[in-house]
Amino acid sequence: xxxxxxxxxxxxxxxxxxxxxxxxxxxxxxxxxxxxxxxxxxxxxxxxxxxxxxxxxxxxxxxxxxxxxxxxxxxxxxxxxxxxxxxxxxxxxxxxxxxxxxxxxxxxxxxxxxxxxxxxxxxxxxxxxxxxxxxxxxxxxxxxxxxxxxxxxxxxxxxxxxxxxxxxxxxxxxxxxxxxxxxxxxxxxxxxxxxxxxxxxx
Numbered sequence: 666x667x668x669x670x671x672x673x674x675x676x677x678x679x680x681x682x683x684x685x686x687x688x689x690x691x692x693x694x695x696x697x698x699x700x701x702x703x704x705x706x707x708x709x710x711x712x713x714x715x716x717x718x719x720x721x722x723x724x725x726x727x728x729x730x731x732x733x734x735x736x737x738x739x740x741x742x743x744x745x746x747x748x749x750x751x752x753x754x755x756x757x758x759x760x761x762x763x764x765x766x767x768x769x770x771x772x773x774x775x776x777x778x779x780x781x782x783x784x785x786x787x788x789x790x791x792x793x794x795x796x797x798x799x800x801x802x803x804x805x806x807x808x809x810x811x812x813x814x815x816x817x818x819x820x821x822x823x824x825x826x827x828x829x830x831x832x833x834x835x836x837x838x839x840x841x842x843x844x845x846x847x848x849x850x851x852x853x854x855x856x857x858x859x860x861x862x863x864x865x866x867x
Contacts, residue, residue: 689715690722694736698777703787706733734790737781738797740774745802753813756860762806763832763852769802770836771846779840803829823863831859 693714698706708729712719726732745765769775778798782791810825819825835855839847 686715686717686721687725690717690726690732691736691739694732695740695774695777698733698737698780699773702780702784703733703790704784708732730790733781734793737774737777737794740772741769741778741794741797742801744772744774745769745798753809753816753818755810755813755819755864756856758806758809758813759828759832759856759860760853762802762829763835763856764849765802766832766836767847767849767852770840771848775836775840775846779837783841803833817865819863820865828859828863831855 690711693711694706697710697714701710706729708719708722711717711729711732712722715722722732726735745768769778778794781787781794806829807825810819810823810828813819814821814823814825832852832855835851836847839845839851
């Protein structure tokens with residue numbers, strides 16, 4: 666069980682739902698956010714889709730923002746958690762970093778998160794999700810690229826943070842502007858192209 670849910674129930678939220686019901690509620694929350702956005706997201710809609718009562722959901726998860734934040738964070742963490750990598754090859758690092766962006770854009774949670782980031786009035790939730798994104802799928806690769814640069818595997822003026830942002834920007838452009846996912850082959854091509862400009866020539 667997730668620690669946050671334990672904390673809520675300890676404060677009097679009531680008995681937690683079964684794991685099966687919990688999974689249905691979380692899945693419904695992500696799907697509905699992707700469909701209607703956070704502004705029109707409600708516990709009533711989640712209850713109807715998950716086959717549960719609104720009261721049960723409220724007792725277990727709290728208000729709609731608490732549920733939505735928890736659902737998006739958990740779905741994103743499961744989808745985008747960085748593998749246990751220790752490569753020093755910049756191309757492999759970029760491949761892995763951009764592949765996570767591609768995976769997120771091809772999943773419902775990516776569409777849901779984009780709705781939160783772009784919709785007016787959701788600044789607090791958007792800020793939390795950005796922070797979570799950085800922690801899970803961004804910071805690990807920045808650190809790996811910083812180490813590669815220290816080892817002389819990147820040109821001296823290469824900016825690890827900016828190199829990771831390139832993949833994120835490509836993913837956002839694909840979804841928000843082109844209306845489609847950032848496909849794996851596109852992520853691979855971009856990693857190869859970027860690597861050509863940052864790996865020192867022998």
